[in-house]
Amino acid sequence: MNHKKIDPKSNSLRENYHLLISGIAPRPIALVGSKDSSNNFNLAPFSYFNAFGANPPVVGFSPALSGRTGLPKDTLANIESTKEFTVSIVTSEIVYQTSLASCEYEKNIDEFDKSGLGKYNSNVISTPGVLESPFIMECKLIDIIKLGNKPGSGNLILGEVVFFHINEDLFKDDGSIDAFKIDQIGRSGGGWYTKVKESLFKLSKPRGIGVGFDSIPYKFLNTSLTGNQLAKLAAIEKIPKYVDINIPLNFNNLVKKLSEYINKDEIETAWKYILKWKYLNE
Numbered sequence: 307m308n309h310k311k312i313d314p315k316s317n318s319l320r321e322n323y324h325l326l327i328s329g330i331a332p333r334p335i336a337l338v339g340s341k342d343s344s345n346n347f348n349l350a351p352f353s354y355f356n357a358f359g360a361n362p363p364v365v366g367f368s369p370a371l372s373g374r375t376g377l378p379k380d381t382l383a384n385i386e387s388t389k390e391f392t393v394s395i396v397t398s399e400i401v402y403q404t405s406l407a408s409c410e411y412e413k414n415i416d417e418f419d420k421s422g423l424g425k426y427n428s429n430v431i432s433t434p435g436v437l438e439s440p441f442i443m444e445c446k447l448i449d450i451i452k453l454g455n456k457p458g459s460g461n462l463i464l465g466e467v468v469f470f471h472i473n474e475d476l477f478k479d480d481g482s483i484d485a486f487k488i489d490q491i492g493r494s495g496g497g498w499y500t501k502v503k504e505s506l507f508k509l510s511k512p513r514g515i516g517v518g519f520d521s522i523p524y525k526f527l528n529t530s531l532t533g534n535q536l537a538k539l540a541a542i543e544k545i546p547k548y549v550d551i552n553i554p555l556n557f558n559n560l561v562k563k564l565s566e567y568i569n570k571d572e573i574e575t576a577w578k579y580i581l582k583w584k585y586l587n588e
């Protein structure tokens with residue numbers, strides 16, 4: 307792999323923006339409801355968005371100063387003034403309406419109306435969420451961290467989630483949310499979006515503390531076994547006991563066999579093959 311070395315200071319705003327949104331992807335999308343002091347409602351999507359803590363529950367997103375004019379977006383001005391907002395999660399059913407809500411309508415124009423999305427009444431604050439979203443959070447402003455004063459500079463808005471509204475159909479019997487039912491959309495670079503439920507896969511994380519790559523005999527690290535396969539070997543909590551089994555005596559055939567066992571998640575068996583190899587060769 308040859309890495310191109312890029313100093314952001316020698317890049318234009320546009321180039322840095324495209325690097326960020328292409329590399330940091332897919333990003334969740336917050337459809338943010340806000341209002342000004344005269345109760346004009348506003349709705350806009352933001353994918354510089356994430357959760358930042360659970361106790362208290364905190365979310366953050368960043369309306370940047372306009373890349374063209376350097377002016378603050380309505381969402382930022384509204385939240386500075388009213389100190390509250392809603393975040394509705396974007397699903398595949400509302401992705402085109404979400405995109406429509408991102409148009410730069412005049413300040414007093416209500417993008418709920420423009421995008422045809424309904425208002426969902428909040429419990430604690432007085433700004434609505436998006437009726438068609440299955441996951442809505444009412445948020446009170448914690449802080450706004452200004453990240454510059456030039457076109458494209460971010461304004462990290464942090465808010466405490468003071469109420470959740472979640473479609474009951476999303477819950478599994480054990481109380482967790484069904485990753486396939488929530489159907490979120492993620493945003494990548496260059497106009498690309500992801501349907502999250504179509505790209506889900508399960509990764510069984512190490513139950514305890516993995517033994518690590520340095521426990522794998524060095525010779526196996528430079529074979530056709532991939533980093534992911536080696537990581538599965540290294541994630542085992544305890545190396546199994548030696549057993550006297552028959553293994554292929556040809557090293558390449560042994561590696562092939564290991565690869566098969568690792569792919570079938572038969573990690574203990576793979577280790578038993580390695581231990582026998584160690585016994586014969588060290």
Ligand SMILES: Cc1cc2nc3c(=O)[nH]c(=O)nc-3n(C[C@H](O)[C@H](O)[C@H](O)COP(=O)(O)O)c2cc1C
Nearest residue numbers: 350351352353354368369370379380381408409410
């Ligand atoms: C999917 C999507 C994600 C976006 N993410 C951001 C973002 O993170 N930050 C930002 O400043 N603008 C983002 N935009 C652009 C804003 O939505 C757009 O500037 C909008 O007009 C701002 O509305 P407002 O002036 O009513 O706040 C995004 C647009 C789309 C379609």
